[in-house]
Amino acid sequence: MYLSVTVFSLLGLMLATERRAMAYVDPGSGLLAIQSIGSMMAAAGFFLRRRIMRVFTKKKPLTRAALPVTVRKEDSRNAA
Numbered sequence: 001m002y003l004s005v006t007v008f009s010l011l012g013l014m015l016a017t018e019r020r021a022m023a024y025v026d027p028g029s030g031l032l033a034i035q036s037i038g039s040m041m042a043a044a045g046f047f048l049r050r051r052i053m054r055v056f057t058k059k060k061p062l063t064r065a066a067l068p069v070t071v072r073k074e075d076s077r078n079a080a
Contacts, residue, residue: 045052
């Protein structure tokens with residue numbers, strides 16, 4: 001709740017104090033912004049690839065395999 005009120009207040013202040021920009025925006029600036037956003041998404045996908053793969057893969061059921069048991073003759077617990 002507090003965060004949404006803060007964000008709304010900041011956006012309201014930004015719109016209330018809007019000034020005319022006296023700058024030139026190059027046509028390639030939009031493409032640079034799109035490229036930056038795309039590269040950030042690719043980097044996030046690379047770092048989160050294991051978590052993403054977990055979402056799309058099925059978990060295999062756990063099977064209990066019998067472990068081999070070795071018995072030594074000199075062990076007194078195995079004496080009959």
